[in-house]
Amino acid sequence: GFKRWGSGHFGAGADGFVNVQPLADGREIRIMDVVNESLGMGLKAPLVIRFQDLLRHRVTQLNECFRKAIKEEGYDGEYRGVFPIKVNQLREVVDEIVEAGKEFGYGLEAGSKPELMIALAMHEGTERLIICNGYKDHDYIRLALLGRKIGKKIIIVVEQLAEVDDIIAISEEVGVKPLIGFRAKLQTRGEGKWSSSTGDNAKFGLNTAEILFATEKLRAAKLTQCVKLVHFHIGSQVPNIITIKNAVVEATRFYCQLVKMGFPMGFLDCGGGLGIDYDGSRTNFESSMNYTMAEYARDVVANIRDICVASNVAVPDIITESGRAVVAPHSMLVVEVFERINKRETLGVQHQPKVKHKVVTDLELLLKNKAKLGKLERFHDAIQKKEESFSLFNLGYLDLENRAAAESLYWQVCEQIAKEIRDSGYVPEELQDLNALLADQYVCNFSVFQSLLDHWALKQLFPITPLHRLAEKPSVNAILVDITCDSDGKISTFIDLQDTKDHLPLHPLNNKPYYLGVFLTGAYQDIMGDLHNLFGRVNEVHVFLEPDEPNGFYIEEALAGSRVSDVIDGVQYQWEELCRKMKAQIDAATKKDLVKPREGVRLVEFYEEQMRSKTYLNIERTPKKKP
Numbered sequence: 001g002f003k004r005w006g007s008g009h010f011g012a013g014a015d016g017f018v019n020v021q022p023l024a025d026g027r028e029i030r031i032m033d034v035v036n037e038s039l040g041m042g043l044k045a046p047l048v049i050r051f052q053d054l055l056r057h058r059v060t061q062l063n064e065c066f067r068k069a070i071k072e073e074g075y076d077g078e079y080r081g082v083f084p085i086k087v088n089q090l091r092e093v094v095d096e097i098v099e100a101g102k103e104f105g106y107g108l109e110a111g112s113k114p115e116l117m118i119a120l121a122m123h124e125g126t127e128r129l130i131i132c133n134g135y136k137d138h139d140y141i142r143l144a145l146l147g148r149k150i151g152k153k154i155i156i157v158v159e160q161l162a163e164v165d166d167i168i169a170i171s172e173e174v175g176v177k178p179l180i181g182f183r184a185k186l187q188t189r190g191e192g193k194w195s196s197s198t199g200d201n202a203k204f205g206l207n208t209a210e211i212l213f214a215t216e217k218l219r220a221a222k223l224t225q226c227v228k229l230v231h232f233h234i235g236s237q238v239p240n241i242i243t244i245k246n247a248v249v250e251a252t253r254f255y256c257q258l259v260k261m262g263f264p265m266g267f268l269d270c271g272g273g274l275g276i277d278y279d280g281s282r283t284n285f286e287s288s289m290n291y292t293m294a295e296y297a298r299d300v301v302a303n304i305r306d307i308c309v310a311s312n313v314a315v316p317d318i319i320t321e322s323g324r325a326v327v328a329p330h331s332m333l334v335v336e337v338f339e340r341i342n343k344r345e346t347l348g349v350q351h352q353p354k355v356k357h358k359v360v361t362d363l364e365l366l367l368k369n370k371a372k373l374g375k376l377e378r379f380h381d382a383i384q385k386k387e388e389s390f391s392l393f394n395l396g397y398l399d400l401e402n403r404a405a406a407e408s409l410y411w412q413v414c415e416q417i418a419k420e421i422r423d424s425g426y427v428p429e430e431l432q433d434l435n436a437l438l439a440d441q442y443v444c445n446f447s448v449f450q451s452l453l454d455h456w457a458l459k460q461l462f463p464i465t466p467l468h469r470l471a472e473k474p475s476v477n478a479i480l481v482d483i484t485c486d487s488d489g490k491i492s493t494f495i496d497l498q499d500t501k502d503h504l505p506l507h508p509l510n511n512k513p514y515y516l517g518v519f520l521t522g523a524y525q526d527i528m529g530d531l532h533n534l535f536g537r538v539n540e541v542h543v544f545l546e547p548d549e550p551n552g553f554y555i556e557e558a559l560a561g562s563r564v565s566d567v568i569d570g571v572q573y574q575w576e577e578l579c580r581k582m583k584a585q586i587d588a589a590t591k592k593d594l595v596k597p598r599e600g601v602r603l604v605e606f607y608e609e610q611m612r613s614k615t616y617l618n619i620e621r622t623p624k625k626k627p
């Protein structure tokens with residue numbers, strides 16, 4: 001599937017390794033080389049790798065798509081895109097985007113006071129835009145006006161009618177004229193997982209009546225000349241281009257009406273929503289998109305122009321707040337599989353009770369006489385017998401040996417049926433989940449809640465592949481489970497390219513490190529991850545192409561993940577205090593002669609050393625013995 005979701009950046013070589021081409025220009029980096037170099041620096045998986053050149057590439061691509069569309073459509077305005085900081089606030093990410101966006105006048109968008117404080121400081125010069133969205137207290141507005149005072153083009157987008165009074169009062173207090181926009185609550189319904197961002201019940205924006213009230217208030221305050229922008233946002237990851245076209249048309253109508261009412265205007269802000277084709281299907285399914293970035297740019301430009309021309313209104317400069325599309329591809333998560341939970345290994349070996357209960361012999365018959373009954377009938381019979389065996393056990397009529405034998409036989413029947421399904425075309429509905437049920441669980445050293453929150457919260461799909469051994473045929477169907485003590489901490493739905501949506505075809509483990517890459521994780525995941533089970537931030541490396549080597553790279557920055565002491569401090573303990581308490585208890589145990597003094601000292605040292613260790617498992621491999 002690399003060709004489908006990889007946008008020319010990701011692929012596998014004949015040597016079985018996954019490569020990335022950050023600039024899609026033929027220069028490629030073997031991702032395992034980055035993993036190995038990171039290991040050499042003491043940074044084990046879980047590991048986030050950021051390909052900084054890819055980030056730059058996306059900024060350039062977005063701006064060039066709009067420049068091209070504007071040229072081709074003969075559009076009389078400019079593209080004045082802004083990056084919404086909330087999609088990835090990390091300094092290195094924002095730094096790179098600001099730098100890459102210099103030549104395009106690419107600005108920033110803030111959705112909160114802390115984000116505005118970043119935007120104000122990181123934003124260079126006075127030409128690029130800063131768009132202020134979100135709920136605003138007085139200080140947020142004061143900060144925006146501070147920016148105005150020093151000449152920045154900061155536009156405050158009104159999301160709630162009450163903000164208008166605040167803006168009027170505070171601009172008088174500060175003595176500077178604001179630049180103002182309105183966020184319109186469009187009737188065009190969004191589509192996809194984030195569609196509630198618009199419509200009557202959206203928590204943001206002004207309805208038509210509120211926009212009119214707002215204009216009256218501003219007129220009365222003699223701030224008519226400050227109204228510059230109409231904004232809309234119909235939700236992130238809009239899968240269908242038709243939805244985008246409709247929203248652009250509706251918002252442009254608002255724009256033209258405001259111009260005709262005598263407001264100077266000048267900007268139309270189409271918000272975010274430009275998607276990423278996570279599953280590579282190029283469809284209007286939630287994890288995909290049925291359009292390209294170039295098509296998006298053309299449609300935005302052409303629709304605005306058509307409505308403005310028909311309304312006899314000069315076209316505005318176009319803003320988009322595309323976040324996901326700019327940052328998602330640049331980063332990936334590397335996880336190490338270290339364990340396989342496999343029903344077959346233990347349940348496939350049948351326990352032989354000294355005296356077999358009838359339920360066990362019945363199941364044995366079912367397994368032997370597969371030709372007699374159909375798949376579905378055998379499945380039903382096996383379920384019945386398994387449940388019967390559990391009831392018998394609970395009532396005290398079945399011993400442990402017979403229960404173990406019944407469980408093994410049940411799984412063997414299921415496996416037999418699953419094999420037949422794989423070889424036949426039609427699968428009855430009840431049997432469709434059998435493959436998932438029988439799939440192995442590959443235990444990976446990471447936390448879904450820290451690193452892939454949208455998968456847990458919204459069932460968002462990310463492409464996942466092994467980073468090596470791709471020249472070997474994968475022979476194990478597996479789902480992935482993380483190391484949190486939470487049964488939700490798993491990945492059991494995958495992008496569906498060859499009927500593999502409920503499992504991933506993987507390689508058998510061979511007691512050597514086995515690495516998987518989770519791709520396109522650069523948007524939202526970094527900041528939304530939480531500390532469930534106190535698994536903290538993961539290690540991180542920032543990779544650049546080496547200019548003078550054809551396929552070389554260098555790690556410009558390496559950030560060590562959280563230590564146990566960091567996360568413990570984050571929940572209001574003090575690690576030093578915990579160490580003191582532990583030492584006191586070990587000292588007391590020494591006095592009672594439970595431990596020898598020398599051992600006591602070692603135990604204290606070990607406890608303190610663990611405070612400084614990383615929060616994820618420190619994998620040490622022990623040779624396995626067969627059960």
Ligand code: PLP
Nearest residue numbers: 233236237272273321322323324
């Ligand atoms: N602008 C606003 C107002 C948003 O709420 C969002 C996110 O939902 C964005 C921009 C970024 O959207 P996307 O990441 O889909 O480009």
